[in-house]
Amino acid sequence: MSPTSIPSADDLSRDVQLREELIKSFFSLIKSARIHKSNNQLIVDAARNMVRAILALGEDNGYVDIQIIGRRIYVTEKKLMIRPETVILFDSFIDYLGRRGVRGLRFSTQIRDARGKDIVGFARMFDEADRQERPAPHIQDRIREGAYCWAALIHIAEERETSPAEARKARGLKSYFSVMGSIQEMALKLTSNQATGLSKARRALQNMVDLIMDDEPLFRALSTIRFYDDYTFSHSVNVAILSMCIGKRIMLSKKSLESLGLCGLLHDLGKIEVPKNILNKPGKLTEEEFEVMKRHSINSVRLIVKIQASRDRKTDILLAPFEHHLKYDLSGYPKTSSRKSVSLFGRILTISDVYDAITSPRVYRRTVLPPDRALGWMWEGVGKDFDPILLKVFINMLGVYPVGTLLVLTKKRAGIVTEPPGDAQGPPDPARPWVVLLKKNGDKSFAPAGRLNLAEKDPKTGAYPYDIVRSANAMDYGIQPMEFIVN
DSSP: OOGGGSOOHHHHHHHHHHHHHHHHHHHHHHHHHHHSOTTOHHHHHHHHHHHHHHHHHTTTTSEEEEEEETTEEEETTEEOOOOTTTHHHHHHHHHHHHHTTOOEEEEEGGGGGSOHHHHHHHHHHHHHGGGSSSHHHHHHHHHHHTTOTTEEEOOOTTOOOOOHHHHHHHHHHHHHHHHHHHHHHHHHHHHTTOOOBSHHHHHHHHHHHHHHHHOHHHHHHHTTOOOSTTHHHHHHHHHHHHHHHHHHHTTOOHHHHHHHHHHHHHTTGGGGGSOHHHHTOSSOOOHHHHHHHHTHHHHHHHHHHHSBSOHHHHHHHHHHHHHTTTOTTSOSSSOOSSOSSOOHHHHHHHHHHHHHHHTSOBTTBOOOOOHHHHHHHHHTTBTTTBOHHHHHHHHHHHOSSOTTEEEEETTTEEEEEEESOOOBSBSOOTTOOEEEEEEEOTTSOEEEEEEEETTOOOTTTOSOSOOEEEEEEGGGGTOOTHHHHOO
C-alpha cells in the first residue's frame, strides 16, 4: 500500500457530512416539533434534510441504520468521528435515545413517499415517549399502529460493554474537547468585548493534569488530533498537552503543570485579532503582513490581562505566551533588550508550538512534515531555536517514529504508529515501533487490520515480516490518527 492509495479528506467529506446531517436533522426535527407547528420553516427544513440524508445513505440497501454502541454513534455500521462541532450534539443525542431505551433505529428509503405531517408526527410521538413507563415498546407499538412504515426500532443483538480501551479513549476525548471548548468560549467573549474569566479553563486543565499524571501516552496520542477549520484552537490544546507532558518528564509539580497548560492554551490567543485574510493567506506573507502576524504574541499578553482573574494568577501565565516565538538565543520576536534568557515555560512552549505547527495541515498548507522528519528538522535548530536539554527530553519522549506517524511498509502495506518500540528478541529497536496495520474499506476509507510489533521476527525465518519504506503524515491523506491509536 502506498500513500497515493489513501483517500484525501475531500474524498470522505461528502459521506461524513451525510451521516452527521442525518443525526443533526433528526434531532433538530424532534426538538423543533416540541414547540412549533408543522408548517414552521425550522421543522420543514429539518424534515427535508433528514429525508435527503436517508435517501442518499440508503441508496444501496434501501434503509439506514443508526446504532448506539457504548458512547459512540454508528450510521450504516460506520462509527461517526467526534469533532469539536459534534461532541455536544452526539453526547446529547446518545443520552436522548438512552432515556427512551432505544439503542437502534432504522429508516427506510420509503420515507420519500411519506407526508410531511406524518414525519413530524413521528418526531412528536418519539419525543413524548419518555412519559411512558416503557418508552421503547410504546414507540414500537405506535410505529405499527401509525403511518410510519418507513421507521423501525432495531435490536442490537450483541450489545457489548464498553471496553477498557474505549472507556480510556472516551475519558481522554471528553477532557480534550472540554479544554478546547473553554478556549473557544473565552475567545468568543473577548472578540465580543464580554467579560470572561479563567475558571472554566482552569477546571478543565486540572482534570487533564490528573489524567496526564495517570496516562501520559493517551494524551500524547490525543495531541495528534488535527482540524483544518479549528486549527488555532486545536493547536492551542495540542501545545498545552505536549507542554504538560514535557513538564511531567522533568518532574514539575501538578500546580506548575496546570500553569504551564494555561500558558499553552492561551499562547496564541492574540491570533483572534489577526485579520483572516492574513491568518489564512495561501502562500508567503508580505513583509507588512508578517509584521501584523508577529504582533499576536503581544496581543495574547494584552488579552490575558483583560481576563478576569487574580493578579498572581495572571502573572503566572503572561510571560511564556509573550516568549514562545523569542527563540532560545533571543533572535526571534518580539524584539526585546531587557531579556537575558527565555523562561522555562517559554522554552517548553517554543518546542511544543513548533512541533505541532509543522506537523499540522493548514487551510493554506495541506502537505506537512511527517512527525519523525519534523523532529530531525527541529534538531538542526538546537542551541539556537530550542533549549538543547528540553529538546532531547521531547525527542526521547516521542521516539524515532512518534505516535500518529503513518509508515509505508514493504508488501504494499501501511500502518499508524501507536506505541514506542516494544520488547522483542533482545533490546527494543528504536526504529521499530508498534503499529496498527490499515486495510481498505469499499468507500475509500480505512479500518484497522491488526496490531503489530515491527520488532518481532518470524520465528521460522528469523526475518522481520515488514520493513519500513518511509514515513508520511497521516493527515496528508485524510487519516485522523486518533481513530486508530487508542483502541
